[in-house]
Every structure is written in C-alpha cells, then in structure tokens.
Amino acid sequence: MGLIKEFKEFAIKGNMVDMAVGIIIGTAFNAVVNTLVKEVIMPPLSLMTDGMSFSDKKVVLREGVAESEGITTIEEVAIGYGALIETLLDFIIIGFTIFLVIKVINRFRRKAEDPQDLRETTPKDIELLSKLTDLMEEQNKLLRKKED
Secondary structure: OHHHHHHHHHHHOOHHHHHHHHHHHHHHHHHHHHHHHHHHHHHHHHHHOOOOOHHHOOEEEEOOEEOHHHOEEEOOEEEOHHHHHHHHHHHHHHHHHHHHHHHHHHHHHHHHHOOOOOOOOOOHHHHHHHHHHHHHHHHHHHHHHHHO
C-alpha cells in the first residue's frame, strides 16, 4: 500500500505531469524543426551545391564483389562521411532554431517581469519582490542619512 501511495504523491505533485507535457511539446517541436530543416533549409543548400546529396558521400575501403544473378558475396566496406556531414548540418540548424525560439521567449518573459512596463501584467511574486527591493533601498538611504 505504501508504494502506491508514494506513486500517487509523485504523480500528483506535478513533476510527472510537467515532465510529460515537456516531452510531448518537445516531440511536436522536433517534428516542426525536422520539417523546417528538411523542407525549407536543405533544398536551397542542395541547390547551392548543384543538387549534391551529402548522405551519398562515402570513402570505399573495399569494393563489394557480386556473383552472378546479383547475389553479393563480399559486402562493400565504406566510411559514410556524407551522413555525418548531413547530421552535423541538421544539428547546427536545429540548435540555432532552438536558440532563436528561446531568445524570443526570454524577451517576452523579461517584458512580462518588468514592473515598470505597464503594458504587460506583472506576476504577483515579481511585483511584490520589486516593491520589497524599493522599500529596502529607501530604508538603506534613511539609515545612511542617520549615520552622517
């Protein structure tokens, strides 16, 4: 009975729910970024390289030997460096896209947390901390005047 109770507490606290929501959003965002890379960014790059596909590039270490009727007796051994280049390009593009998205989110967050900006509603905790900071600065000024 104790194990089930612990699991309920874990699930209800929100850690599990927050994690699940993050995974679901991350998966959806991954689909968006993959489409952006493969359908929007890679075609112009491919056009700039005369339609060269990186994934086909490789260094053959040993040629494959085929017998009659297309049956291969010795498999080709090759280093597929093109797939690595394509994967690195995907990684750089995905990393840059995520950087831009987080930069936009942080800009909105800073704007929302700015107590002087009256256009955005400031969360109560930020508003209270801002007032507390102002009061402490005022108190420090008064204490300095008493010391002088």
